[in-house]
Amino acid sequence: MDTIGWGIAGTGRIARTVLPDFAHVPEARVAAVASRTQEHADSLVGLAESTLPGQPRPKAYSSYARMMEDPDVDAVYVATPHPQHKPIALAALAAGKAVLVEKSFAATYAGAGQIVAAARDRGLFAMEGIWSRFLxxxxxxxxxxxxxxxxxxxxxxxxxxxxxxxxxxxxxxxxxxxxxxxxxxxxxxxxxxxxxxxxxxxxxxxxxxxxxxxxxxxxxxxxxxxxxxxxxxxxxxxxxxxxxxxxxxxxxxxxxxxxxxxxxxxxxxxxxxxxxxxxxQMGRGYAHEFIEVGRCLREGLTESAIMPLDDTLAVSKVMQSALEQVGVTHHDDEELPHG
Ligand SMILES: NC(=O)c1ccc[n+]([C@@H]2O[C@H](COP(=O)([O-])OP(=O)(O)OC[C@H]3O[C@@H](n4cnc5c(N)ncnc54)[C@H](OP(=O)(O)O)[C@@H]3O)[C@@H](O)[C@H]2O)c1
Missing domain, CATH: 3.30.360.10 (Dihydrodipicolinate Reductase; domain 2)
Incomplete structure (x- = not known):
């Protein structure tokens, strides 16, 4: 894998903050973005064009499902709200892509376990985007x-x-x-x-x-x-x-x-x-985690030793316990987001 093609799932605040940091990630490019609407996808592509000059124009998908079919996308960065992480990560893994899932990895411990199991069953890379660990x-x-x-x-x-x-x-x-x-x-x-x-x-x-x-x-x-x-x-x-x-x-x-x-x-x-x-840090500080994913993919690793999936599961379990004690129940979506 020479240049890693990234697909960005979601076009909100963190997607827009992270995207310019690809200028600091060697041998990586934003190949595609996915949104529930063409307008949002086009807007994020516009940001890519203005902040990543000289890089090929990413494709703008108005469907999360369609981006998963794109052979130019090697890895999907999941940048949606928490309950949408699970269906997007599972769809990406089912399509053979690596996943970098924003924190919190899933809205529930069970959901986090499903993503981890899917990645491990398929022998595909998965990591939670806790950027702090890589600074x-x-x-x-x-x-x-x-x-x-x-x-x-x-x-x-x-x-x-x-x-x-x-x-x-x-x-x-x-x-x-x-x-x-x-x-x-x-x-x-x-x-x-x-x-x-x-x-x-x-x-x-x-x-x-x-x-x-x-x-x-x-x-x-x-x-x-x-x-x-x-x-x-x-x-x-x-x-x-x-x-x-x-x-x-x-x-x-x-x-x-x-x-x-x-x-x-x-x-x-x-x-x-x-x-x-x-x-x-480089840029806004997000390049470091993307560099780590690139290193792992090139070395054929399915997890990062710096942010291992067992730690993600442990954190998710603690959050679930704390939330139960304060009286909050969350859910993970089953379906991919759509407009
Ligand atoms: N690492 C960090 O520093 C950092 C900072 C902030 C947030 N985060 C994490 O990043 C993730 C996104 O947070 P954010 O602040 O960027 O959220 P946000 O501004 O609300 O954006 C989320 C995006 O997700 C997409 N989306 C898909 N399904 C959705 C649904 N059912 N409802 C609403 N939006 C949906 C939307 O894009 P489309 O309309 O294009 O589909 C939306 O713009 C969260 O996991 C959050 O914890 C991380």
């Missing part, structure tokens, strides 16, 4: 932790607050579109905890709901083997710093706000002057 400074942090710089990790603590005006029609709040703080923000905090502590053995959550029943705030305590814990809080109705710390027996690391796309961490070790690591 250069986060890779430096992982190396520092693996090298034992802060000793044994005992806990992580952090928040991700994003104050947004409540709009029940918006993807962020609409229950039909997988709205709520957990699927939108909690996924990052839980992902961070799972990445450093593994799958928790117990989840305790408490939270509040918006008037339409989706979660506005959730506080979580994750208990992990070896008396290790994660204390996490997320909110869509209050602002907060977006900090995260990893704490260990010989020090701690602060991931400076906002922790899901940092450019700076500070390593504090006992008896040593704090050490600052700075590493800028």
């Amino acid at each position: 250069p400074v986060i890779r430096e942090m992982d190396l520092a932790v693996e090298a034992g710089e802060i000793g044994e990790v005992t806990s992580v603590q952090g928040d991700l607050f994003a104050l947004r005006d409540f709009d029940p029609e918006d993807r962020l709040f609409n229950p039909q579109l997988g709205g709520g703080a957990t699927l939108d923000l909690g996924v990052y905090a839980i992902n961070f905890a799972v990445g450093h502590l593994g799958c928790p053995i117990r989840v305790t959550a408490s939270g509040s709901l918006f008037p339409n029943g989706v979660d506005s705030d959730v506080a979580m305590l994750l208990e992990h083997r070896g008396q290790r814990t994660a204390t996490l809080a997320v909110s869509l109705r209050a602002d907060g710093p977006g900090r995260m710390t990893i704490n260990g027996t010989n020090g701690w690391i602060e991931v400076e706000p906002r922790f899901h796309h940092p450019s700076r961490i500070v390593v504090h070790r006992r008896g040593v002057i704090p050490q600052v690591h700075e590493a800028p």
Whole structure:
């Protein structure tokens, strides 16, 4: 596979933010975009033409199903609301494509399991688009932790607050579109905890709901083997710093706000002057995950060791448990979106 042809499924906010970052992804091109409407597909292609000059014009499909038949599409980036991830990812995998599925991977744990099973059964690549894990400074942090710089990790603590005006029609709040703080923000905090502590053995959550029943705030305590814990809080109705710390027996690391796309961490070790690591991201920071998918596809890998599917499943399980405790039930669509 020389140049990887990407198909972008969905034309909303994240698709429009990510697309210009293809300028930083070598040996990749946007081959096609899919939408429920020709107007939206054409609009995203227009953005590709203006931000990726010199690249061939992507095809604009007004049907998600038809893009899956395109032989120029090797991998599909799923950039729709959460309940639509499952049918799109399953259709892409059925057509033999690799998938990069935006966070949250699916709206339910069962849905996430179905996508993972489909990819594994077919021997095809799948990954959740947790861009944070691929950012250069986060890779430096992982190396520092693996090298034992802060000793044994005992806990992580952090928040991700994003104050947004409540709009029940918006993807962020609409229950039909997988709205709520957990699927939108909690996924990052839980992902961070799972990445450093593994799958928790117990989840305790408490939270509040918006008037339409989706979660506005959730506080979580994750208990992990070896008396290790994660204390996490997320909110869509209050602002907060977006900090995260990893704490260990010989020090701690602060991931400076906002922790899901940092450019700076500070390593504090006992008896040593704090050490600052700075590493800028390319573009808006999304190229790194696409580069990783390209590397995996060229090496014939079906999963990324940096963002493995078992971690995605663990995160999904925690989210489902937390949501059950605060009284929220989500669903995954069965049918592909259509106009
Ligand atoms: N990694 C990040 O930094 C980041 C940031 C924001 C969001 N996200 C994730 O990206 C995904 C999309 O979020 P977003 O903020 O881009 O959402 P959005 O602005 O609402 O856009 C979603 C797009 O999905 C398509 N879609 C397909 N079926 C749909 C349906 N039934 N209802 C509504 N739209 C439908 C629409 O495109 P068409 O009209 O063309 O079909 C729509 O424009 C979510 O998984 C979200 O968590 C990630």
